[in-house]
């Protein structure tokens with residue numbers, strides 16, 4: 406259940422009477438203050454743990470009604486406005502964006518050292534100023550997520566809060582281990598509306614995840630408008646679609662473009678997936694000509710997998726796929742287009758090879774880089790194709806061979822990062838075919854030592870899929886994703902040498918009050934000493 410924010414705000418005010426008495430003129434020293442709520446966060450409380458953290462003794466930076474935000478370059482303007490919007494409701498401070506001197510200001514600038522790369526940042530917190538440097542908007546945005554986490558948790562409430570808004574003094578230099586840090590949401594088994602997808606984008610972005618893969622079609626439903634094949638969404642996106650006949654709906658092209666833009670503002674790239682040639686009963690039941698015998702099967706809303714396939718030997722199949730790829734590529738500014746390819750058990754190996762040999766070049770024809778579940782590694786791949794490993798075994802020879810040939814691999818081992826797996830036997834939502842995944846299981850492994858023949862340099866990134874057979878609401882999504890998603894975000898962002906289960910437990914515990922302030926439903930894992 407989401408906690409109503411008004412109730413939260415009230416609790417927050419009642420919980421900190423000591424603060425109201427605090428002198429407004431004296432900056433509270435970092436790590437001290439009147440009661441837990443007044444203490445500044447510690448500089449190493451951040452998830453994902455930054456690459457380098459150097460605390461500085463003495464006063465931190467205290468936000469006041471006069472604090473300004475400075476964007477030194479026009480390109481930093483958008484992130485400055487996002488910082489302002491994130492801090493305004495709870496602090497009540499105007500945080501005017503303007504010029505003037507750097508004293509009592511948070512300065513955003515694009516002059517960071519080259520070593521932070523395109524996604525990293527440097528954050529300096531002194532008593533009289535804060536300076537955030539990056540080389541891109543994405544780097545500044547990542548730094549802003551760190552700043553948010555260095556303020557008291559109630560900064561994330563959307564109503565006015567009483568607190569000492571002090572950032573701990575020191576310096577952070579941060580950059581990601583992997584360039585691709587992703588989450589996947591299945592909107593095919595149960596549709597999730599644009600507002601829910603946007604809420605999920607906000608949640609993943611605050612942990613520096615930068616890709617959202619949308620699983621847009623499956624046996625139960627087709628969830629993206631295709632103009633050339635209009636019956637897809639009319640029928641397979643309409644009433645009665647979704648697991649057990651519940652969860653209809655689809656994204657219009659306009660909805661999808663809005664999502665792409667919303668994500669881009671948060672430096673998240675949308676990766677669309679049309680699952681082919683299996684997982685296609687929704688399309689097959691809509692258009693009889695896509696079936697080898699020309700007969701449409703009945704729509705299905707059960708959770709079986711592996712029984713459906715487009716007809717590999719018919720030309721109309723490739724016209725269909727080309728139309729779909731073309732329209733989706735046109736809606737997609739990001740580089741990737743995911744063609745599924747998993748569990749094609751209704752297709753022989755030879756048919757699968759024939760199909761992929763024609764479809765992989767179509768993705769390139771429309772300017773995109775193909776991603777597919779690791780089964781695609783069984784066929785000859787273009788150099789840039791990305792197999793996504795979703796197995797549970799320590800060996801997958803085709804994926805290893807693809808890595809040896811130079812293809813980059815996306816790591817999603819199902820027994821570590823499948824967010825639809827139950828936490829333990831008492832979890833009501835989700836499945837357990839791959840594993841039960843407690844927080845420690847999700848966190849405590851190294852992507853570069855997971856799969857034989859796939860090392861650090863072969864890995865494009867890590868992605869946490871959330872399949873939605875059992876999930877109906879945003880509450881359900883949040884419960885399965887939190888707290889495992891931040892654990893996976895850390896393993897994809899932070900240097901392996903800085904990661905440690907024991908310190909992570911402590912840092913994760915401090916996220917709990919943040920989720921409460923945000924109204925996020927999360928699993929209170931017994932492995933964590935929640936505050």
Ligand code: TNX
Nearest residue numbers: 710747748778795825836872
């Ligand atoms: C396997 S993972 C699937 C999905 C299911 C999921 C449920 C993968 C590529 N295929 O079709 O939704 O398991 O956990």
